[in-house]
Amino acid sequence: MREEAARRRAASLRAEIEAHNRAYYELDAPTITDAEYDTLFRELQALEAENPALRSPDSPTQRVGGRSLAQFTPVIHAMPMLSIQTETDTGASGAEHFDARVRRELELSDADTPMEYAAELKFDGLAVSLRYEQGVLTQGATRGDGMTGEDVTQNLRTVRDIPLRLRSDADRIPPLLEVRGEAYMRRDDLARYNEKAAGRGEKLLLNPRNGAAGSIRQLDPAVAARRPLRFFAYGVGVCEGWTPPATHGELLRTLESFGFPVCEYRRIVRGWQALAAFHARMGALRPQLPFDIDGVVYKVNSLELQRRLGFRSREPRWAVAHKYPAEEARTRVEAIEVQVGRTGAITPVARLTPVFVGGVTIANATLHNADELFRKDVRTGDTVIVRRAGDVIPEIVGVVGAAGESAPEAPRSLPFAFPETCPECGSRVVREEGGAIFRCSGGLVCPAQVKGALIHFASRRAMDIEGLGEKLVEQLVEAGLVRTPADLYHLDVPRLAALARMGEKSAENLVAAIAQSRDTSLARFIYALGVRNVGESTARDLARHFGSLARLMEADAPALREAPDVGPVVAESILDFFAEAHNREVIQRLIAAGARWEENAGQANAPPGPLSGKTFVITGTLPGWTRDEARARIEAAGGKVASAVSAKTDYALAGSEAGSKLAKAQALGIALLDEAALRNLLEQGDA
Numbered sequence: 001m002r003e004e005a006a007r008r009r010a011a012s013l014r015a016e017i018e019a020h021n022r023a024y025y026e027l028d029a030p031t032i033t034d035a036e037y038d039t040l041f042r043e044l045q046a047l048e049a050e051n052p053a054l055r056s057p058d059s060p061t062q063r064v065g066g067r068s069l070a071q072f073t074p075v076i077h078a079m080p081m082l083s084i085q086t087e088t089d090t091g092a093s094g095a096e097h098f099d100a101r102v103r104r105e106l107e108l109s110d111a112d113t114p115m116e117y118a119a120e121l122k123f124d125g126l127a128v129s130l131r132y133e134q135g136v137l138t139q140g141a142t143r144g145d146g147m148t149g150e151d152v153t154q155n156l157r158t159v160r161d162i163p164l165r166l167r168s169d170a171d172r173i174p175p176l177l178e179v180r181g182e183a184y185m186r187r188d189d190l191a192r193y194n195e196k197a198a199g200r201g202e203k204l205l206l207n208p209r210n211g212a213a214g215s216i217r218q219l220d221p222a223v224a225a226r227r228p229l230r231f232f233a234y235g236v237g238v239c240e241g242w243t244p245p246a247t248h249g250e251l252l253r254t255l256e257s258f259g260f261p262v263c264e265y266r267r268i269v270r271g272w273q274a275l276a277a278f279h280a281r282m283g284a285l286r287p288q289l290p291f292d293i294d295g296v297v298y299k300v301n302s303l304e305l306q307r308r309l310g311f312r313s314r315e316p317r318w319a320v321a322h323k324y325p326a327e328e329a330r331t332r333v334e335a336i337e338v339q340v341g342r343t344g345a346i347t348p349v350a351r352l353t354p355v356f357v358g359g360v361t362i363a364n365a366t367l368h369n370a371d372e373l374f375r376k377d378v379r380t381g382d383t384v385i386v387r388r389a390g391d392v393i394p395e396i397v398g399v400v401g402a403a404g405e406s407a408p409e410a411p412r413s414l415p416f417a418f419p420e421t422c423p424e425c426g427s428r429v430v431r432e433e434g435g436a437i438f439r440c441s442g443g444l445v446c447p448a449q450v451k452g453a454l455i456h457f458a459s460r461r462a463m464d465i466e467g468l469g470e471k472l473v474e475q476l477v478e479a480g481l482v483r484t485p486a487d488l489y490h491l492d493v494p495r496l497a498a499l500a501r502m503g504e505k506s507a508e509n510l511v512a513a514i515a516q517s518r519d520t521s522l523a524r525f526i527y528a529l530g531v532r533n534v535g536e537s538t539a540r541d542l543a544r545h546f547g548s549l550a551r552l553m554e555a556d557a558p559a560l561r562e563a564p565d566v567g568p569v570v571a572e573s574i575l576d577f578f579a580e581a582h583n584r585e586v587i588q589r590l591i592a593a594g595a596r597w598e599e600n601a602g603q604a605n606a607p608p609g610p611l612s613g614k615t616f617v618i619t620g621t622l623p624g625w626t627r628d629e630a631r632a633r634i635e636a637a638g639g640k641v642a643s644a645v646s647a648k649t650d651y652a653l654a655g656s657e658a659g660s661k662l663a664k665a666q667a668l669g670i671a672l673l674d675e676a677a678l679r680n681l682l683e684q685g686d687a
């Protein structure tokens with residue numbers, strides 16, 4: 001009788017725990033705390049320990065893994081796990097080719113109605129097959145070579161969103177069913193895992209794909225159990241005593257009803273145009289998805305037509321993968337060099353064996369700063385994974401071999417050492433900001449900093465000196481003609497014309513462009529000075545707030561902090577800059593050379609505009625205005641334009657092809673405007 005009570009209690013605990021698993025993993029809506037969950041779980045574990053007969057393979061306690069394995073047992077797939085043909089054309093024609101091929105093979109004429117397809121995502125994880133006998137998970141296997149995989153049952157049992165028992169009425173349970181799908185890791189789960197792993201001093205996972213594959217092939221299931229793996233079902237293998245529904249779409253819905261997670265981004269569509277539209281839509285969504293995908297998959301929806309189409313060697317004729325450009329690639333670090341920036345910051349840059357990734361060839365990747373370089377421990381000769389997602393600057397994700405993949409064969413070179421003296425001027429290199437930033441202490445003695453300062457000063461959004469680019473600045477500095485921005489205004493045609501590759505005519509043009517740049521605005525002038533931490537938008541804020549250069553130069557820390565968006569760091573940079581006698585002298589010489597702009601009383605005294613106190617973010621292409629025009633209009637009405645969306649943003653002005661800023665604004669519930677709505681706002685002045 002005691003046994004009977006234990007059996008009933010165990011059954012009810014199992015049901016309860018599985019319900020909480022579903023609430024947590026599938027619905028993202030847990031109804032109890034983690035501690036309460038643990039209590040239930042421990043009770044069940046204790047019951048099973050006391051009564052080993054109660055320990056069934058579908059018990060949730062079996063998810064945490066048992067003993068460690070020496071190696072995996074091979075599994076011969078009863079039905080091969082096929083690969084999938086890839087349509088390499090990333091444009092709309094990838095879908096068109098596939099549709100044409102399917103229609104030709106089915107001998108459909110143009111007059112026939114468009115084919116029905118299931119469109120879904122191509123997940124970037126690891127394909128697995130799950131075998132259910134009488135509704136209970138009995139075996140989980142990797143794909144392997146498609147014919148023979150590895151038995152990873154213990155590890156797959158630790159994946160909480162894989163049902164250990166099919167959820168269905170007893171009489172509808174298939175006696176034998178293999179469910180196929182992808183084990184994967186979400187990006188946020190991976191980041192959280194890595195954060196904890198770093199805290200424990202453990203190895204980090206390189207990316208979700210490697211993370212998923214590495215975790216599934218872990219010999220110690222207890223290790224696998226700690227990895228945040230998830231699963232999406234996308235098909236079936238062998239089934240006996242059960243007739244699948246008529247279409248792929250219905251099959252996925254049935255799998256969902258059995259308790260499998262099926263990705264919500266899927267569509268049943270007609271005709272290739274709709275497939276191409278799905279490809280484009282998912283491509284745009286790709287950066288915001290919580291997991292990695294490398295393309296989309298198109299499948300003929302009717303299972304009967306799938307049977308008629310059949311296979312060609314290892315690939316079905318009824319499906320195709322339509323890929324996106326790879327965001328990651330492997331390559332070798334040829335060297336690590338440092339660059340000295342405009343502010344003297346010394347940044348490590350990895351020179352790479354050129355590799356095609358994210359649609360472009362990458363030969364260099366910045367390592368940002370010392371912290372990042374040391375954390376990733378990138379060394380010359382290492383094989384690394386580089387990533388270029390969307391239009392972001394390429395970065396090194398990590399070193400292959402350092403994250404528990406396979407150990408590198410050859411001994412590695414020594415860790416990178418930062419130079420103690422500046423490679424440009426030989427001045428001492430100092431460490432700043434808790435050691436993360438190495439900076440040359442040479443200031444304007446350092447040609448890299450002089451050149452950087454001049455290039456910035458002349459740039460389009462600063463003083464806008466046409467024709468004065470990087471090459472010419474280098475020549476001018478090296479020829480000793482220019483040491484500070486003020487020197488530019490004393491250049492003359494004969495001296496310029498004497499430079500290599502510079503004719504009389506170009507010299508004249510340059511002198512004219514320099515002269516013309518003297519007429520500027522206060523905001524441009526402040527930006528052109530190159531004060532650390534003062535970008536274009538801050539410069540504009542400062543100009544508007546103070547109205548005159550003299551007032552800005554006299555401002556103390558509290559006065560600076562009154563300007564919009566000026567925090568302690570920016571205030572200090574401004575104070576430091578103007579405290580430097582050399583900088584004040586350059587400013588005097590620039591003014592003496594004729595630099596001029598309009599000044600006013602500043603915003604403190606200005607009448608408030610209709611958009612005063614409102615912060616905007618602009619994203620995408622507007623129909624009637626350029627972004628600069630929209631910005632000017634908002635600012636003229638007293639509003640502020642920030643470069644990034646934050647909780648402080650009042651409005652997001654979105655045009656066509658708006659990207660992640662729009663998504664972020666939507667996520668934060670920020671009011672969205674289009675150009676027409678902005679025009680209204682400007683007219684009425686009422687928010």
Ligand code: IVH
Pocket residue numbers: 082083084120121122123124125126127128181182234235297316319
């Ligand atoms: S269907 C028809 N659907 O692609 C061939 N595969 O299959 C059976 N993959 O490594 C697979 N997402 O893991 C199918 N929605 C999806 C998929 C998908 C990713 C992977 C799969 C395998 C490769 C070839």
